[in-house]
Amino acid sequence: MAALAPAPVPPQGAVRLGRPLPRSFYDREVTVVARDLLGRVLLRRLPNGRRLAVRLVEVEAYAPDDPASHSYRGPTPRNRSMFGPPGHLYVYFTYGMHHCLNVVTGPRGEGAAVLLRAGEPLEGLEEMAERRGTSDPRLLCSGPGRLAQALGISRELDGADLVRGRAVKLLEGEPVPPERVEVTTRVGINHGTERPWRFLVAGDPFVSRARPTGTGRRPRRPRS
Numbered sequence: 001m002a003a004l005a006p007a008p009v010p011p012q013g014a015v016r017l018g019r020p021l022p023r024s025f026y027d028r029e030v031t032v033v034a035r036d037l038l039g040r041v042l043l044r045r046l047p048n049g050r051r052l053a054v055r056l057v058e059v060e061a062y063a064p065d066d067p068a069s070h071s072y073r074g075p076t077p078r079n080r081s082m083f084g085p086p087g088h089l090y091v092y093f094t095y096g097m098h099h100c101l102n103v104v105t106g107p108r109g110e111g112a113a114v115l116l117r118a119g120e121p122l123e124g125l126e127e128m129a130e131r132r133g134t135s136d137p138r139l140l141c142s143g144p145g146r147l148a149q150a151l152g153i154s155r156e157l158d159g160a161d162l163v164r165g166r167a168v169k170l171l172e173g174e175p176v177p178p179e180r181v182e183v184t185t186r187v188g189i190n191h192g193t194e195r196p197w198r199f200l201v202a203g204d205p206f207v208s209r210a211r212p213t214g215t216g217r218r219p220r221r222p223r224s
């Protein structure tokens with residue numbers, strides 16, 4: 001099947017990748033980390049040495065007292081990585097077809113994590129397009145399942161170290177200023193629907209099109 005021509009998107013300009021984020025970045029309250037992940041760069045190094053890079057534009061926070069969180073009822077073999085030290089990946093398989101990747105936050109044993117929902121592709125677009133079956137850059141990583149598929153991330157990377165590991169890292173990128181951050185309730189959940197814990201870059205063309213469970217708003221920066 002012939003490759004489709006990429007759909008035009010608004011120019012975003014060059015994005016600075018920067019250095020890996022330190023462990024202390026993740027060892028904070030989950031909504032603070034979630035908000036601060038916007039504009040950061042997720043770097044995936046494939047076994048063949050090729051690099052894929054994505055600028056994060058949409059995330060959701062999940063806490064241990066949150067009935068929508070996998071950690072709500074305590075550790076299990078499936079969610080064990082969610083209780084591990086901060087700065088690691090928690091990867092789970094859902095609906096029998098999608099992997100989703102999360103960044104573990106807070107102290108060891110807490111069970112808090114940030115779901116990475118969408119990103120702007122920066123490097124390795126051809127590789128992502130082959131995995132996703134589309135060359136439209138807006139459809140490569142606009143949703144948690146799409147993001148994991150585009151980057152070739154599965155349960156094999158559950159527990160991967162984002163600070164010292166090689167396969168996946170989070171780089172400094174360019175943090176998003178408060179006036180460009182939109183906050184809504186989360187997407188596709190049945191519990192905890194009132195919590196405004198979905199953070200996204202307002203107006204960004206790479207944000208997923210899923211509808212939140214409440215009305216979007218732009219409140220003050222989350223408090224630690």
